[in-house]
Amino acid sequence: MSPKITVIGTGYLGATHAAAMAELGFEVLGLDISEEKVALLRRGRTPMYEPGLEDILRRHVAGLPGSSGRLDFTTSYAEAAAFGDVHFICVNTPQRPGEYACDMSFVDAAVESLAPHLARPALVVGKSTVPVGSAARLARRIAELAPAGEDAELAWNPEFLREGFAVEDTLHPDRIVAGVTSERAEALLREVYAAPIDGGTPFLATDLPTAELVKTAANAFLSTKISFINAMAEICEAAGGDVVRLAEALGHDDRIGRKFLRAGIGFGGGCLPKDIRAFMARAGELGAAEAVAFLREIDSINMRRRVHTVELTREMLGGSLLGKRVAVLGAAFKPDSDDVRDSPALNIAGQLHLQGAEVTIYDPKATENARRVFPTLRYAGSAREAAEGAHGVLHLTEWREFRELDPAVLGEVVSERHLLDGRNTLDPALWRKAGWTYRALGRPTV
Template sequence: MTYRITVIGTGYLGATHAACLAELGYEVLGMDVDPAKVAALSEGRVPFFEPELEPLLRKNVESGRLRFTTSYDEVAEFGDVHLICVGTPQRDGEYAADTSYVEAAIEELVPRIRKPALIVGESTVPVGTASRLADRIAELAADPSQVELAWSPEFTREGFAVEEFMRPARLVFGVRSERAEKILREIFAPIIERGTPVVVCDYATAELVKTAANSFLATKISYINTMAELCDATGADVTLLADALGYDDRIGRKFLDAGLGYGGGCLPKDLRGFMARAGELGVEEALTFLREVDAINMRRRQRVVDVAGELLGNQWIGKRVAVLGAAFKPNTDDIRDSPALNVAGRIHLHGALVSVYDPKANENARRVFPTLRYADSVMDACRGAHLVLHLTAWQEFRELDPAVLGEVVAERQVLDAQNCLDRDTWRAAGWTYRGLGRR
């Protein structure tokens, strides 16, 4: 059977899924409640930056395999399989995840369905959500025997979303029937045939995989950042320490880069949502350590401000500081919970004159923090600067010529908060180089 697929929610997750599924040959209908977003996508324009996505989207819109709508009626009539890709942000004033967008999608879609359909949750939700939604689907469906729920969490990283959809590390299918598993295996057959492992499990395990994975990664990042603090105190080098640890295949080198810490729309809120759900389940002590993981991560931002102050002789007023980076990581324009933008804001509040440049995130940052100055280039941001802060590890910044940059700054001082500039090259060009946890 050739399935027609709908994707509800067209943010980073949904737009990528829609374009990639169309690229696999399916007829796909993307749905969003935001008419402006639907209009942009229908013209082949992605309203955010994600490498490789816009050409893929445009190609499949032009071919007719991919369309977009704001109508749940059209979605219900069109689709055999419905992917729920809406956001689950952190609730205001709480740690818990807000699942209202997922619930709203179910409430709107299910009563309209008049044919056999599989609903597939892709969003990150607290464990127990899928089971509750399955019960609600049975109440809402005109024929409960024809509408089934599966949960298949996504693991695509911003900046690598297309590549990781097409070649994921694994696929996880949380199902209650052989029929649901069969449909998912058929849909993802081109990916499975490339050797991608498939884990078939219950709803609860599928839900836990995503939050457990993100919590583990956050823990690994915070761990190496505590080692950076020890290295600063002892004169050791955290980069060499990480290399030595990484040779142990029980540990591995990935996510052992000390720096400014993590941010974005996933790791921080997933970590906190995981802790909140553990408390609701009566096992809060099992995840108490994650509070320290979160605290370590937030402490890194103040650490960068403190080191910047040291380099400026703790004289902020009248000092010009160039900030390279505003996005929470390279290859995206996403500034949600961005450590770089947070540091820029803190330094601005100390009284320094802050000039920010990011290859893709300037406009998003300007909307959130309009009191900062935003430059059109690295050279513009650094002109007259007493200190350069490297806060987001864009390739453009890694490839800078420190000798050329040194001609426009007031003082050749750089704080490499991502520990990825070539220290020796910068020092040879006359710069005072400071990393985090590096001699």
């Protein structure tokens, strides 16, 4: 008989994981302390935008027409403990206010709430990104609190989801990492992930610390690669080079590869920035701060891109932002997402506004989230509406819709045809041919 699965926390990670487990054929119960979120999910709706997720929810949420009925949601830890054999913890681990360190309060609260109800053998599986060493501490706490004692085990199974591709990454992951302390835990996780394993996904069983480190190390490496090419963009601007051509030449080297070598306004979102900072904080606690000291400069390069974009915009508009109308295309930190957490695009828009520009933003999906963060900015329902009367247009989130814009048509509504491509994804020749002044980070002005 297949194990029953619970998912603690139904945000971006948890809702996707719960739906995907139901898609793989398991009976799943998702838990969240928010009654509003649970009610929304029970209607087959999600609290965030993620392509394909609502389709899976509607196929499996109990009570919806034509659903399999394999997926339901609750606010009760007692109900979750009685239901499940495997309990995935998928709660948020944000950065502590005023610190680099990770806030473990949501993970700790989940363990403290679930463990006292574990009266029979169970496997608690952490998926949240946590500082190395957290799993061992939590395993001891579960053993102390659970009536089942040592039969309530802990494993760590980090997530590697990309927003915009989360459903695909869950159903067909590029690897499965399982930090375990017993053969039983490994066997149970192999059973849960039997479908992707049979499909060729590698399954790597490790100790707990290694499993905790994998996600953090991966994000540190990706951040380093992004900031490296952005540092090269700074050099290109100083030397008159073209960072796009430079990246293309570097990408032909198989040892380097092409991915994450697109210079621009830098990375953001709910993972990379806070994860590299938490990594630095934890390394310091372990007495290994020097090993990741380079990440401080990686973070600095990344944040510098935002300031530099504001400076380029001021330069493009004649040396002053005061009273200038600026259209910002994009508010989400990446396309195919409505996530504006630590979004470079929204941060730049806010800086421009504070320095005197009249900023109007358009984003296909993230407008409402952006409005909650920056209610004083203006928001439009289309790129054309945002660009009306603008002295400059900034392309800051690389939605496909923006790549398909007609420069001539957009040029009909602006006051001045000035474009700053913050993502280096638009065609300079096409925009210049339509009479636009095209600027981009790390590329020649002409």
